[in-house]
Amino acid sequence: MIEPVTSAVAPATGTPFSPGPELPLAARYRSADPIDWHGSMVYPMYTEQLTGSATTLxxxxxxxxPPPGLRGLGMGLSVVDGYVGVDRRRLAGVDVWRDALERGITVELSAVQRGAxxxxxxxxxxxxGTARSWTGNYGIVVERAANGRTVLWCSLGAGPPHFADLVVEVSATPADTTPMPAIGMPARVTGRPGSATGSRAAANGPVASAAGPLATGNGPHTASTGPLATAGGPFAAAAGPIGAAADSRAGAHDPSATTNGPVEAAAPQGSARSVPDTETTARDYRSALYDLGVAMFARGEEEQARELWSQAAADGHGPAAYDLGVVRFRQGDFDEAERYWRIAAEQRGVRAMAGLAELLERRGAETEAKLWRTRAITAKTVAESLSRRAV
Known part of the structure; x- marks a missing residue:
């Protein structure tokens, strides 16, 4: 079954490894980078870049x-700057459950811009029956076989680390190699996870030779009317102010000040396309409004700051929308906080994605919260790749 998003190496014997009381794997991740667990590199997620406008996965x-007592298991698939095509629907993410994986399932991923x-x-x-992810002893060990196969050895979050809980082969093939045009930034570098330490024998599970049809899902997720990642999650929100006056706002309570989360990185601007003068002027105007609002906020003139940020956000300025969301969140106006964080999140604001995820989770919209948290983590991976490339 496939449906819209809802929700170290084990010893050679395949038995769970339980050395005693210690932090769960989810509490050890600090980014999308792997951690060393008993000699193996364990990833919080497997991430690859789409090389063209369409890819079959x-x-x-x-x-x-799996551990006893679980009612189901599968793989959560999310796309940033693109979508998954399922039954003529375009979804940002889907959960692919065991029945579909057993048949072998193929979906088409489409990029909407370069770097998806x-x-x-x-x-x-x-x-x-509650869908879970990002908690407990979950993780992935990536095996790059000599024949080019990629195998994901997954530990579920229930019970001790056991990377034979779920073993899945992944194959991605470009369906359309037409390069995507750059939109204000260069192509991103793929963050390929490294190979797992040590070798393993081939899994004994059956390998489906043909991809089965997509099962009927429960329909696309819907926007919630109802901020910040749960303490057990690997990447909590960092919902602090973006602006230059952030340090001067120490007197105000940051909704996620006690958590460590992804920090939004500014993507370098590429020269792949020229920007019309009118667009440049509009961008400069929005930035001027935002910067003036930051200065007003630093002077304690919050009402004037909100008005300036509102004007900038209405014209599509992501940082202004994010800061407005923070202010509204502190005031207890969660509807407005959600509205502004959505604006910023849709413009690739990592902190806005993380803040929106926690807000949605607090309001009971766990399905969409999971999706935004995944997008935040993946977007952070992009920023880190760009940063490493620039060095």
Whole structure:
């Protein structure tokens, strides 16, 4: 079954490894980079860049030995700067469950601009049927086989680390190699996870030779009317102010000041296309409004700052929308906080994505919260890749 988003190496024997009380894997991740767990590189998610405007992605179950009591398991698939095509719908993410993985499932991923990424992470249904991910001892060890195969050895979050819980082969093939045009930035570098330490025998699970049809899902996720990642999640929100006056705002309570989360990185501007003078003028005007608002806020003139930021946000200025969301959140106006964080999140604001995820989670919209948290993590990976490339 495939449906819209809802929700270190094990010893050679395949038995769970439990050395004693220690932090769960989810609490150890500090970014999309892997951690070292008993000699193996464990990733919070598997991420690859789309090389063209369309890519066919095939996921095939090799084996599964989940912890007892779970009602389901699968892989969560999300796309940043693109979408998954399912039954004539365009979705930002889907959960692919065991029945579809057993057949072998193929979906088409489409990029809307250069640098689009897809990410995979394990998902599972606990004893009461609730979809879970990003918690407990979840993680992925990536195996790059000599024949070019990529195999993901996944530990689910229930129980001790056990990377034979779910073993899935991943195959991505460009369906359209037409390069995507750059939009204000150069192409991003693919953040390929490294190979797992050590070698493993082939999994005993069946390998489907043909991709099965997509099962009917539950329909696309809907926007919630109802901020910040749960403490158990790997990447909590960083919903602090963006502006230059951030340090002067210490007297105000940051809704996520006690958490460590992704920091929004400014993407370098590329020269792949020329920007019309009118567009440049509009951008400069929005930035001027925003900077003036930051100065007003630093002087304690919050009402004037909000008015200036509102004008800039109405014209599509992401940082202004983010700061307005922070202010509204502190005031307890969660509807407005959500509205402004959505504006900023749609413009690739990582902190806005993370703040929106936690706000939605607090309001009970766990499905969409999970999607935005995944997008925040993946977008942070993009920023880190760009930063490393610039060095």
């Amino acid at each position: 095939t996921l095939t179950l090799l084996s599964a030995t 990424l897809y990410s995979l992470t394990p998902v599972w249904l606990d004893t009461d």
